Amino acid sequence: MQELINNFLFILERFDWTSVIDIALVTIFFAFLLYMLRDTEALTLLRGVFLVVILITLVTSLVNLPAFSWLVNTIAPAMIFVIPVIFAPEIRRALERVGRISNMDFLTRRSGPKTRERTENTLQEITKAAVRLSERRHGALIVIRRNDFLNQYYKNGVYLNADISAELLLQIFYPNTPLHDGAVIIEDNHISAAACVMPLSASGVLNSLPERSMGLRHRAGLGISEISDAVALVVSEETGSISIAYQGRFIRRLDGERLLNTLRAFLLPEELPGKRLGIFKRKNTENETSGEKPK
Numbered sequence: 537m538q539e540l541i542n543n544f545l546f547i548l549e550r551f552d553w554t555s556v557i558d559i560a561l562v563t564i565f566f567a568f569l570l571y572m573l574r575d576t577e578a579l580t581l582l583r584g585v586f587l588v589v590i591l592i593t594l595v596t597s598l599v600n601l602p603a604f605s606w607l608v609n610t611i612a613p614a615m616i617f618v619i620p621v622i623f624a625p626e627i628r629r630a631l632e633r634v635g636r637i638s639n640m641d642f643l644t645r646r647s648g649p650k651t652r653e654r655t656e657n658t659l660q661e662i663t664k665a666a667v668r669l670s671e672r673r674h675g676a677l678i679v680i681r682r683n684d685f686l687n688q689y690y691k692n693g694v695y696l697n698a699d700i701s702a703e704l705l706l707q708i709f710y711p712n713t714p715l716h717d718g719a720v721i722i723e724d725n726h727i728s729a730a731a732c733v734m735p736l737s738a739s740g741v742l743n744s745l746p747e748r749s750m751g752l753r754h755r756a757g758l759g760i761s762e763i764s765d766a767v768a769l770v771v772s773e774e775t776g777s778i779s780i781a782y783q784g785r786f787i788r789r790l791d792g793e794r795l796l797n798t799l800r801a802f803l804l805p806e807e808l809p810g811k812r813l814g815i816f817k818r819k820n821t822e823n824e825t826s827g828e829k830p831k
Contacts, residue, residue: 658700662702686760753772758784
């Protein structure tokens with residue numbers, strides 16, 4: 537015990553401002569790592585690795601075990617190569633997110649009045665189609681490109697390059713039609729392709745939700761939102777509920793008004809100043825429609 541106290545005092549004597557910077561950098565690194573691995577199965581694996589490392593360190597430092605210490609010292613260098621292999625998908629996703637930090641929004645980069653008007657009309661047509669699809673219980677997956685390119689995904693679909701209209705989207709997602717069983721990609725206010733195959737999410741977000749009716753469309757919408765900055769709109773075929781996936785998160789149970797406001801917040805943020813954070817909060821629609829003030 538006395539030796540432990542002496543070691544602690546020895547560390548305090550050499551503690552200066554460079555030590556504060558050193559500790560802050562390590563803290564930021566691990567905080568960033570945990571943030572990138574949130575809602576993924578790799579987070580559970582990382583916790584297990586940390587627990588094993590701490591346990592091994594305690595055992596080898598408190599008890600003299602020559603053979604076990606030799607085994608640990610022999611295996612430890614190999615972990616430098618094993619860990620990147622295990623966490624390869626998460627590392628790639630984190631680097632992609634870092635690379636998108638300096639990117640500007642695709643639609644607002646060309647923010648002329650005509651472009652903004654076309655984008656507003658596009659969002660209204662998408663909202664109109666989503667509401668009607670929800671009423672009919674027709675499943676749909678609409679991916680709206682922002683800045684990241686999606687060429688590799690609409691190459692495996694059917695190229696359309698068509699003007700957007702609610703009637704066309706309804707026809708595409710009508711059950712048993714040739715194009716209904718994939719995603720529609722919207723780019724530059726046009727329908728670029730339909731029947732596109734999206735990557736499926738491997739995160740634990742869907743598993744943590746109470747609904748059991750979220751199938752491949754929701755997993756595909758979440759997957760494309762995890763590896764790009766696209767906005768994915770999903771209409772459930774079983775419940776008719778409308779959801780939006782963005783950056784690996786779901787905004788669920790949207791009605792027509794909330795859907796349009798959410799799309800505007802992501803694709804026309806200048807139109808709704810100060811309301812970007814409000815899209816994650818449920819509105820009191822009864823008070824708004826009746827004109828009563830919330831209590």
